[in-house]
Amino acid sequence: MRPLSGLLVCAALLASSARAATAVVDATGREIRLAAPAQRVYAAGPPASLLVYAIDPHKLLGWTRALRPDEAAFLPPDAARLPELGRLTGRGNSANVETVLRARPQLIVDVGSTSPYFASLAERVEAQTGIPYALFDGRIEATPATLRALGRLMGEQARAERLATWYEAELADARRRVALVPRDARPRVYYGRGIAGLQTGGGGSINVEVLDFLGAVNVAEEARAGLVAVPIEQILLWNPEVILTTDPDFWRAARQDPRWRAVRAVETQRVYLSPHLPFGWFDFPPGANRLLGVWWAGKLLYPRAFDFDLRAKVAEFYQLFYHREPTPAQLDALLGEPGVLPR
Amino acid sequence: MRSTLLAYVLALAALLALTALAFTVGRYPVPIGQLIDLLIGKSQALPPTARTVLFEIRGPRVLSALLVGAALAAAGTAYQGMFRNPLVSPDILGVSTGAALGAVGAIFLSLGVFATQLFAFGGGLAAVALVYWIGSRMRGHEPMLALVLTGVVIGTLLGSAIALLKYLADPYNQLPAITFWLLGSLAAIAPQDLAVAAPLALAGLAPMLLLRWRVNLLSLPDDEARALGVDTRRLRSVVVAAATLMTAAAVAVSGIIGWVGLLIPHAARLVVGPHFGRLLPLSMLIGAAFLLAVDTLCRTIAPIEVPPGVLTALIGTPFFLWLFALSRRGW
Numbered sequence: 253m254r255p256l257s258g259l260l261v262c263a264a265l266l267a268s269s270a271r272a273a274t275a276v277v278d279a280t281g282r283e284i285r286l287a288a289p290a291q292r293v294y295a296a297g298p299p300a301s302l303l304v305y306a307i308d309p310h311k312l313l314g315w316t317r318a319l320r321p322d323e324a325a326f327l328p329p330d331a332a333r334l335p336e337l338g339r340l341t342g343r344g345n346s347a348n349v350e351t352v353l354r355a356r357p358q359l360i361v362d363v364g365s366t367s368p369y370f371a372s373l374a375e376r377v378e379a380q381t382g383i384p385y386a387l388f389d390g391r392i393e394a395t396p397a398t399l400r401a402l403g404r405l406m407g408e409q410a411r412a413e414r415l416a417t418w419y420e421a422e423l424a425d426a427r428r429r430v431a432l433v434p435r436d437a438r439p440r441v442y443y444g445r446g447i448a449g450l451q452t453g454g455g456g457s458i459n460v461e462v463l464d465f466l467g468a469v470n471v472a473e474e475a476r477a478g479l480v481a482v483p484i485e486q487i488l489l490w491n492p493e494v495i496l497t498t499d500p501d502f503w504r505a506a507r508q509d510p511r512w513r514a515v516r517a518v519e520t521q522r523v524y525l526s527p528h529l530p531f532g533w534f535d536f537p538p539g540a541n542r543l544l545g546v547w548w549a550g551k552l553l554y555p556r557a558f559d560f561d562l563r564a565k566v567a568e569f570y571q572l573f574y575h576r577e578p579t580p581a582q583l584d585a586l587l588g589e590p591g592v593l594p595r
Numbered sequence: 596m597r598s599t600l601l602a603y604v605l606a607l608a609a610l611l612a613l614t615a616l617a618f619t620v621g622r623y624p625v626p627i628g629q630l631i632d633l634l635i636g637k638s639q640a641l642p643p644t645a646r647t648v649l650f651e652i653r654g655p656r657v658l659s660a661l662l663v664g665a666a667l668a669a670a671g672t673a674y675q676g677m678f679r680n681p682l683v684s685p686d687i688l689g690v691s692t693g694a695a696l697g698a699v700g701a702i703f704l705s706l707g708v709f710a711t712q713l714f715a716f717g718g719g720l721a722a723v724a725l726v727y728w729i730g731s732r733m734r735g736h737e738p739m740l741a742l743v744l745t746g747v748v749i750g751t752l753l754g755s756a757i758a759l760l761k762y763l764a765d766p767y768n769q770l771p772a773i774t775f776w777l778l779g780s781l782a783a784i785a786p787q788d789l790a791v792a793a794p795l796a797l798a799g800l801a802p803m804l805l806l807r808w809r810v811n812l813l814s815l816p817d818d819e820a821r822a823l824g825v826d827t828r829r830l831r832s833v834v835v836a837a838a839t840l841m842t843a844a845a846v847a848v849s850g851i852i853g854w855v856g857l858l859i860p861h862a863a864r865l866v867v868g869p870h871f872g873r874l875l876p877l878s879m880l881i882g883a884a885f886l887l888a889v890d891t892l893c894r895t896i897a898p899i900e901v902p903p904g905v906l907t908a909l910i911g912t913p914f915f916l917w918l919f920a921l922s923r924r925g926w
Binding site: 298317339445446447448451454472474475476479480481482483484485486488489498501505509510514532535536537538 | 621622623624643644647648651652653702707708711765766767768771772775780782783785786894898899900902
């Protein structure tokens with residue numbers, strides 16, 4: 253009787269400790285239980301790919317879209333060999349569920365919006381495939397928590413903790429620098445998207461989260477959240493002091509097109525183009541990568557407060573999250589591209 | 596005849612008044628005094644922004660609304676007369692869908708603004724050429740019916756190609772750009788767009804005006820027209836080419852703006868009857884005024900752009916149903 257009950261207690265203890273290691277409550281409040289830490293993870297969208305890859309590249313089953321050569325150049329050679337599995341989340345859903353299953357994932361992860369739509373999507377896919385589906389918050393501020401939760405699910409607590417702590421410290425540092433800039437010393441910013449630069453993110457939209465984090469004055473704050481098209485006259489009226497863009501065509505056009513000439517940012521040559529390799533810095537994909545955008549835009553908007561060496565910071569981020577420090581030539585290409593930084 | 600003249604005068608007056616109004620309103624306030632100074636050439640002392648707004652932004656946009664409105668209405672008038680069908684709009688032979696596929700392809704390949712317009716223009720022409728080529732080879736059918744049916748099927752095929760490209764596009768970057776293009780807008784019009792589109796649209800208009808008396812004969816059955824000594828096949832191909840050229844030029848700069856080409860010819864026909872020579876100019880006047888009014892609302896009522904296609908549909912649907920209920924006469 254006694255040894256048996258002792259065994260039972262032991263087993264129960266073991267079970268509970270195992271469960272404690274691999275049960276995580278995701279951002280929608282659902283408990284994700286894994287029998288063992290996931291060794292094979294399918295990331296449902298680019299922000300999730302990036303985090304899983306950062307924690308352990310060997311556990312990522314594939315990218316949602318195969319890397320292009322210019323993107324792959326910034327990652328170790330193994331990264332380019334990962335297959336294309338498609339996206340399983342929201343709009344532009346391109347994954348074949350059977351293809352995903354064939355990759356034998358033990359965990360599906362999505363990082364991004366945690367609205368009821370995405371939560372119900374997660375539940376559906378989980379019910380359909382029988383594979384645990386964790387959904388985490390993709391906001392910049394939530395990245396450390398997401399990293400930690402993901403680290404537990406993947407059994408990589410130490411590595412995830414290191415990334416999370418580093419990320420937290422960097423966010424705190426950026427926040428401290430932002431606080432140094434008085435409200436009235438913050439320039440009015442327009443973020444121009446699309447080849448004509450006439451689309452922007454309204455106040456509170458995911459596209460301008462970097463601006464919101466920086467406490468910057470988004471001229472389109474009054475527009476509804478989400479991507480909106482704006483008349484060029486409205487931009488003249490807003491008369492932004494700085495224009496940021498992710499589109500090289502618009503960056504060129506803004507500097508040459510007479511319609512933009514009267515905008516203050518164009519007059520004073522403060523129109524800047526965000527780097528985008530291997531993943532965008534400023535807007536998309538909307539993931540942890542946008543810390544780079546925080547630094548970049550911080551330096552452009554508040555040069556005195558963000559007085560660090562951007563080159564060294566970028567190298568550090570790439571080393572930590574992309575597992576490869578950029579070569580000096582790559583850093584030159586990233587930061588020296590016309591429009592990225594003031595001359 | 597007198598009522599026709601009156602209709603022309605009224606439409607022209609409305610158009611001029613609307614144009615004047617459109618120049619004075621916009622998100623960027625330019626006082627009327629400055630506008631007048633600018634227009635009569637006394638612009639030296641004025642802030643350069645007012646100049647930019649008037650000559651680079653608002654002016655081209657107002658003119659492009661007039662151009663696109665007139666072009667779509669003209670093409671719609673020609674097609675409706677030719678097909679003897681009131682439900683026909685300029686994209687019946689696939690010009691809009693072809694243009695959309697061209698533009699979406701260019702966005703998918705991350706080409707620039709000019710390439711996107713070029714692809715749209717080329718796509719529109721190519722789609723209609725394909726439809727016409729196939730349709731005119733469908734012997735043993737009534738030629739108009741063959742054309743329309745071919746247009747519908749090819750249009751569906753092109754629509755699937757667009758859907759495929761949307762599906763494959765980068766969801767963060769290209770997909771929104773595609774969606775915005777397909778919604779149609781005059782927001783991005785620059786003077787150089789107008790400089791390219793206007794001559795093309797006029798080149799399409801010229802044969803329609805020159806042949807305006809004969810175009811009427813296209814609404815007769817083929818044998819009757821032939822008895823009157825008109826080579827309907829050739830005439831029809833000229834009219835299709837002209838209407839396509841106009842529509843493609845318009846769509847290349849504006850994206851897809853529905854309803855104008857369907858609705859306006861009806862309204863005009865209600866006033867002056869189906870005679871093409873009388874109908875075409877009035878249709879163009881009303882089309883220009885209508886799209887100008889819509890676009891002026893689009894760029895003024897909110898800090899963000901309102902897609903003109905949404906407004907034309909909101910106005911167009913009830914108006915069209917009302918017209919349809921009202922009119923019983925045939926061609």
